Amino acid sequence: MRKITIGDAARQSGVKVPTIRYYESIGLLAAPSRSEGNQRSYEPADIRRLAFIRHARELGFEVGSIRTLLALQDDPDQSCASADAIAKARLIEVEQRIRSLMALKAELEIMVEGCGHGRVDQCRVIEVLADHGQCMHPHH
Amino acid sequence: MRKITIGDAARQSGVKVPTIRYYESIGLLAAPSRSEGNQRSYEPADIRRLAFIRHARELGFEVGSIRTLLALQDDPDQSCASADAIAKARLIEVEQRIRSLMALKAELEIMVEGCGHGRVDQCRVIEVLADHGQCMHPHH
């Protein structure tokens, strides 16, 4: 019960084994203590930290931002203004990405609908790609 | 007028100079003829190909798919079934990505709204990240 191996840590946190080692190598996760046979031995706090990282990565935060968020978490007396700023910036990114993907979706739909399933020289997919003037959505 | 330099090709196609050389190196664009002084000299057809590539990249197609699409374009007698399949697959990807980004957006909004602008230990941003159980959107 005492010793959490890297495999258990992976199962409990949802972060893959090589990724855990990678996070250690870039200093996102502190190097844990080692067993007699040089195997990593994690504490419950490490698992929580890994879960935090994983969730943040799933939300699309980059490692630099996560580093800041973790530093804030480690010092709960601090103002959460930075955390708020990071989350807000990410929100704006996500909103922009959604908008651009919607435009893209519309363009792809036109392409797919316009495909007559015949020969390439009548195919709207190729045609739209070849001539951007035919693209009605000025997303780029 | 005859010789299009790589710089002109870049300006006309919207693909950056180093990127053009990169596309040549991976075989996406054929190596053009060279001037006396070993400088690349492009034809209008190359510019069209670069514009095609650029548009496809903007639509998020990966290089492997673009290779297939270009091969199809080069042989207009072929059935456009593959082009259709590639575009459809990309459309499904985009739709999934939009769905997941919408869930993500909702989660980020909760985080940002819940931030009391006080100390970190009351901040919902950090809290939600630390405990995925508090995340109401089962997007992952």
Next chain:
DNA sequence: CTTGCACCTCTAGTCGCTAGAGCATGTAGG
């Protein structure tokens, strides 16, 4: 005691570029 999985380190590869070093070439003005 042996089998076999989990763990270790280290290097290299992925994708689609981008940046930089250190040269050669092409062009416009004086």
Next chain:
DNA sequence: CCTACATGCTCTAGCGACTAGAGGTGCAAG
């Protein structure tokens, strides 16, 4: 013709965030 200076050339290395593989060690069950 000479000089600047932009643009071109090749080559190597770096980015982010992992992922894969080689080649070796640790450990628990049968």
